[in-house]
Every structure is written in C-alpha cells, then in structure tokens.
Amino acid sequence: MKITVLDGYGTIGGNKILVEEKNEIIFLDFGMNFSMYGRYFEEFLKERSRRGIYDLWMLGLIPKMNIYRKDLITDDLIDEVSSKKRLNIKGVLVSHAHLDHVGNIALLDENIPIIASPETLLILKALADVSRGGMGMEIPFFKVRERDGYILKTGNYSQRPVFSTDRINDNARDFISKVHAKRKDVEKKELSYLEEFNTHFDIIPHRVDHSILGAVGYIIKGDLTIAYTGDFRLHGLYASYSRDFISLAKDANILITEGTRLGREEDVNLSERDVYNNALRIVEEAKGLVVADFSARNFERLQTFKEISSKTGRKLVITDRDAYHLYSLDLYDNSNRLKDLIIYDEKSSRENEWEGYLKNNIDNEWIDPFHIGKNQEDFIICFSFYDINELLDIRPVEGSVYIYSSSEAFGEEDIFSFERLMNWIDYFKMRIEGIEVINDEITFKKGLHASGHISEDELYETIQRIDPDYIVPIHTQNVEWFRKNFPEKLREIKNNETLEI
Numbered sequence: 044m045k046i047t048v049l050d051g052y053g054t055i056g057g058n059k060i061l062v063e064e065k066n067e068i069i070f071l072d073f074g075m076n077f078s079m080y081g082r083y084f085e086e087f088l089k090e091r092s093r094r095g096i097y098d099l100w101m102l103g104l105i106p107k108m109n110i111y112r113k114d115l116i117t118d119d120l121i122d123e124v125s126s127k128k129r130l131n132i133k134g135v136l137v138s139h140a141h142l143d144h145v146g147n148i149a150l151l152d153e154n155i156p157i158i159a160s161p162e163t164l165l166i167l168k169a170l171a172d173v174s175r176g177g178m179g180m181e182i183p184f185f186k187v188r189e190r191d192g193y194i195l196k197t198g199n200y201s202q203r204p205v206f207s208t209d210r211i212n213d214n215a216r217d218f219i220s221k222v223h224a225k226r227k228d229v230e231k232k233e234l235s236y237l238e239e240f241n242t243h244f245d246i247i248p249h250r251v252d253h254s255i256l257g258a259v260g261y262i263i264k265g266d267l268t269i270a271y272t273g274d275f276r277l278h279g280l281y282a283s284y285s286r287d288f289i290s291l292a293k294d295a296n297i298l299i300t301e302g303t304r305l306g307r308e309e310d311v312n313l314s315e316r317d318v319y320n321n322a323l324r325i326v327e328e329a330k331g332l333v334v335a336d337f338s339a340r341n342f343e344r345l346q347t348f349k350e351i352s353s354k355t356g357r358k359l360v361i362t363d364r365d366a367y368h369l370y371s372l373d374l375y376d377n378s379n380r381l382k383d384l385i386i387y388d389e390k391s392s393r394e395n396e397w398e399g400y401l402k403n404n405i406d407n408e409w410i411d412p413f414h415i416g417k418n419q420e421d422f423i424i425c426f427s428f429y430d431i432n433e434l435l436d437i438r439p440v441e442g443s444v445y446i447y448s449s450s451e452a453f454g455e456e457d458i459f460s461f462e463r464l465m466n467w468i469d470y471f472k473m474r475i476e477g478i479e480v481i482n483d484e485i486t487f488k489k490g491l492h493a494s495g496h497i498s499e500d501e502l503y504e505t506i507q508r509i510d511p512d513y514i515v516p517i518h519t520q521n522v523e524w525f526r527k528n529f530p531e532k533l534r535e536i537k538n539n540e541t542l543e544i
C-alpha cells in the first residue's frame with residue numbers, strides 16, 4: 044500500500060491524499076489550499092477561468108498530474124499534462140463540505156466519482172447553485188468548456204458520478220440531480236450508493252462531529268487498514284459520532300489525522316453553550332441592530348443564535364443563500380430548520396433561478412433592509428463580511444453591535460482582510476465583539492467561537508485509544524507535537540512524498 048500526500052502537510056487545509064494499492068487509487072479529499080492560493084490571488088486577482096486549469100497548474104496550486112477534466116485543459120497545456128502518466132483513480136472520498144477539503148474536486152476528470160454523505164452532497168449542490176460561477180464550485184454539475192485555442196468557452200451542463208454513503212429520500216435526491224439554470228441540457232447521471240462503488244478497497248464511512256453537518260471519517264481496508272479522521276472534534280453536540288468513529292478505527296494500521304489546534308497558545312476548549320452564554324449577554328445589552336457573523340454552514344451556531352433571538356425578543360434574519368442551504372438539508376431529514384426564520388430580501392435587479400425556486404417552495408417571511416432599518420432593535424441578522432455593504436441600506440443606529448463568531452483558523456474557508464472589516468465597523472460606528480485591535484494588531488477575543496476541531500489533550504487520548512502502528516499528520520502546522528509525543532509511530536509524509544508500507 045502506498046500513501047502519497049499531494050498537499051496538506053504542515054499546513055491547515057488543502058487536503059489531497061492519494062492511497063494506492065493493486066493498481067487502484069482513491070483520493071482522500073481534494074481541497075483547495077487557501078494559504079498557497081492567497082500567495083498569488085486576492086479578491087480582484089483570481090485565476091482566469093477562461094484558461095481552465097492553466098493558471099493553477101502554472102503556479103503549482105494544483106498537483107501537476109494527468110488527472111483533470113479534459114475540457115479545462117487549453118491547447119498550450121495539453122502536451123505538458125499528457126506527458127504525465129494517466130492514473131487509475133477510482134474516486135474521491137469526501138470528508139465534509141468545507142472548501143479546504145473539496146474546493147478543487149470540480150477540476151478533476153469528469154469520470155472520477157465523488158463519495159460523500161447525503162448532507163455533504165446537498166450542501167455542495169446548494170453551494171454550486173448559489174455561487175456566481177467559478178470552476179471550483181461546480182459539483183456535481185459543471186458546464187462543459189469548449190476549447191477555442193487558448194480560450195475556453197462554456198457550453199452545456201454535464202454531471203460527475205456521485206455516490207452517497209447513506210440512503211437519501213426522493214426529494215433530496217431530486218434536488219441533487221436537478222440543475223437550476225436557464226440552459227438545462229444536462230446529461231443526467233443517477234445518484235448511486237456506496238455499496239455499488241466498484242473497488243477492491245473496503246470503504247467504511249462513519250459520521251464524525253465537526254462545525255458543519257454531514258462530516259465523516261473513513262476506514263479504508265486493503266492489505267492494511269487506514270483510518271482517516273477528516274476534521275473532527277469531541278466537544279460538539281454530536282461528539283458521540285466521533286467517539287464511535289474512534290472505536291471503529293481501533294487498531295488501524297495507519298491513522299491519518301488532523302491536528303489543527305495543536306500548539307495554539309491559550310487554547311480553551313469552549314463549548315457551544317459557552318458561546319451561547321457569552322453572545323446572549325452581548326445581545327441583551329445591545330441597543331440597536333445586532334449582526335452575527337459566522338459561517339452560514341455552521342448549523343449549530345445558527346441554532347445558538349436562534350435561541351438567543353427568541354430569548355431576547357428579537358427575530359433572526361438570514362440571507363436567501365443561507366435559507367437555500369437550510370431548505371436543501373430539510374429535504375433530507377425534515378428538521379424544519381427554516382422555522383421562525385425571516386429571510387433578508389436583498390434587492391437584486393435580476394432574480395436568479397434558485398431564488399425563484401426558493402420563493403416558490405418555502406413560506407417564510409421576507410424582509411427588506413429599509414424595514415429592518417426602522418426597527419433595528421427587533422432583529423439579529425446573520426451576515427458575513429461579504430454582506431457588509433448591505434448595512435449601508437440598513438444604517439445601523441448608535442449602540443449596534445457586530446458579533447464576530449467565526450472560524451478561528453485563517454485559510455480554512457476564505458481569505459479576507461480583517462483590516463477592511465474594521466474600516467467598515469468604524470464607518471458604521473458599531474461596536475465589534477470577538478475581534479480586538481491592540482497596538483494596530485488584530486486579535487481574536489475568546490468566547491464567541493467554539494472550535495470545529497479536536498483539542499490537543501483529546502487528540503492525544505484519541506491516538507492512545509486507536510493505537511495505530513503509524514500516524515500520518517495532516518491539516519496541522521505543528522508536526523513537532525507528533526515528533527515529541529509519538530516519535531515511534533510518526534510517519535511524516537511531506538507534500539509529494541510517498542510512504543510505502
């Protein structure tokens with residue numbers, strides 16, 4: 044058995060791990076490496092999608108292998124790509140829908156299937172529908188590019204094969220297999236289940252707890268057994284999932300584990316309840332508008348603010364994009380996540396197809412910025428930094444608060460300037476909680492975010508309990524911790540290195 048780390052060693056995010064045995068290859072995640080990406084790109088300087096994978100290939104932001112969609116390879120790159128050996132990749136096992144784990148999958152050869160949990164598939168599909176173009180978001184549908192020399196033009200839709208780790212009802216299945224766009228010529232592929240996936244590996248997915256729904260770890264059995272944690276934690280609402288995964292992983296030969304929080308100074312294992320209590324106090328004292336900034340796909344956090352809003356007599360407003368995500372997940376488990384939520388009516392000049400679909404399928408109240416502006420103390424709005432220009436319409440009154448309650452790890456989901464956020468906050472004369480500026484340095488105040496990742500102590504115990512022969516660390520900036528604590532078991536696989544056992 045061979046394990047190659049293509050990306051994700053010594054850094055947080057960008058997991059791309061290749062497992063090979065008996066001439067079959069599977070990928071464990073194929074994420075986007077935000078910190079590498081950020082070395083060259085920013086908001087208005089991005090890869091040119093008309094050049095397909097060319098920019099990413101040249102800059103070394105994706106592995107230089109012959110594994111990509113042919114329609115994304117321009118004339119001037121064909122020779123270089125085809126000079127590499129064509130690999131027999133059976134599929135990508137997706138751990139969860141964070142972009143540092145899935146963000147580059149859409150670039151892979153269209154015949155390479157993805158294997159993921161139903162929630163992950165729904166989140167990815169909803170994300171693809173609401174995103175404004177961009178190659179990385181096209182899962183499971185993508186627009187086939189037509190080659191016109193050095194330039195690619197977009198054509199009709201096609202779909203990548205998809206395998207679900209669990210049963211899905213017809214409604215959710217239909218949502219995943221339907222493309223919401225005007226030009227609907229789709230070569231449709233039916234969604235399949237993991238047991239139909241053809242490989243000599245025995246693949247056992249198991250749910251783990253993380254800051255997004257649908258996260259799984261995988262046990263992969265070939266001649267040896269690998270346990271891959273993905274991102275996980277033991278202090279969240281669904282910690283029992285992670286504990287069961289750990290039992291299942293017991294005595295695996297190779298443990299591939301994350302270590303996001305290792306070596307962080309003053310690391311506190313804050314629970315979602317702590318976040319609730321701290322945020323509640325802030326909202327109770329707020330005089331005007333409350334803006335809560337957190338990843339829309341952190342559904343536990345959404346629940347936290349839902350409780351806070353009912354406790355403080357405010358109403359919770361979410362964006363239509365977030366509502367679309369909740370709607371898609373409700374199709375799967377009928378949890379009624381949209382209950383009592385108000386949807387922000389962003390005044391757009393043209394209604395997107397998915398927006399029309401959402402309006403037709405839910406009966407929530409919609410509210411525009413001017414109505415919120417008149418009664419600011421009645422609302423908590425779930426906005427991210429990218430929605431902040433909407434506040435120009437709402438005009439926050441004195442006493443309004445911006446609660447930053449978002450991911451602690453820079454580079455896991457996106458890169459943006461906190462400085463720019465602070466300029467907006469200054470402009471609106473709002474109070475910000477969760478971020479502090481001390482001597483011109485931006486620091487994060489503890490108390491308003493519970494990590495999606497396992498703590499140092501709990502990771503130590505987890506490794507003891509699984510007791511693998513070898514440990515391969517990934518998704519951590521602190522490999523040193525493994526060198527210190529598990530010197531005998533540690534097998535460091537640096538990027539582009541292979542471990543053969």
Ligand SMILES: [Zn+2]
Nearest residue numbers: 139141253274
């Ligand atoms: Zn994650």
